Amino acid sequence: MALSRRLIVTTLTLLLLGACSSPPPPPPPPPRVLDPDAACLKELRDLRVSFEPQAPFGTPGSCSIANPVKVTGDSQTSWNHPGVMSCAMARTLEHFEQQVVQPAALKAFGKKVARLHHMGAYNCRSRRTEPVTAEAGGYSRGGRLSEHGKGQAIDVGAFELADGTMISVKKDWAGAGKKSEFLQAVARASCEHFNVVLTPNHNKLHADHLHLDIGPHKLCGM
Numbered sequence: 001m002a003l004s005r006r007l008i009v010t011t012l013t014l015l016l017l018g019a020c021s022s023p024p025p026p027p028p029p030p031p032r033v034l035d036p037d038a039a040c041l042k043e044l045r046d047l048r049v050s051f052e053p054q055a056p057f058g059t060p061g062s063c064s065i066a067n068p069v070k071v072t073g074d075s076q077t078s079w080n081h082p083g084v085m086s087c088a089m090a091r092t093l094e095h096f097e098q099q100v101v102q103p104a105a106l107k108a109f110g111k112k113v114a115r116l117h118h119m120g121a122y123n124c125r126s127r128r129t130e131p132v133t134a135e136a137g138g139y140s141r142g143g144r145l146s147e148h149g150k151g152q153a154i155d156v157g158a159f160e161l162a163d164g165t166m167i168s169v170k171k172d173w174a175g176a177g178k179k180s181e182f183l184q185a186v187a188r189a190s191c192e193h194f195n196v197v198l199t200p201n202h203n204k205l206h207a208d209h210l211h212l213d214i215g216p217h218k219l220c221g222m
Helices: 001-021 037-045 087-109 178-190
Strands: 051-053 070-073 078-086 113-120 153-161 166-168 196-198 209-212 219-221
Touching: 001 037, 037 087, 070 087, 078 087, 087 113, 087 153, 087 178, 087 196, 087 219, 166 178
Parallel strands: 078 113, 196 219
Antiparallel strands: 051 070, 070 078, 113 153, 153 166, 153 209, 196 209
């Protein structure tokens, strides 16, 4: 009996020593971080934007887009022609349409916007306030590169409702009436989504469109 008890104690001691000497469990793996470009593309798909990814081009400081997409519309609107822009710009534009444009159209006209008429997205050039234009591979001779040259801007000329009604910045911005009220409301609210908003109130160069961009500068040109 004493021998058996001694054997049990010895066995338990050995087991305890073995447990104490075993290595600690490995730490949990770090959380997976999704590449920001891939995350942006996934969000566009989740938002049901109609787009095609494009190959990156250019170099920082010149006309370039690191994560370009060619957009043709989304689940609610089509575009008058495709526009190339950065994925981040496409994402911001889609949020703007869903949160600002469509609610404003429903409130003013009882109908949604079915077609976006834009006058250009990516364009390798200097700012239109400068007298020079971008040259192949660069933009310089003194002018600052336009945000269009980085795929971070779009010029919106008109909104077309589901019944074919056109709301034109050039024709309907000034004066009274629902169309003017709609454009003014959309432009004001766009300043909460874009860093720079230029309207016909800003200067004559923007008499026929709304310039919207997500560049580093801040200006609400209402």
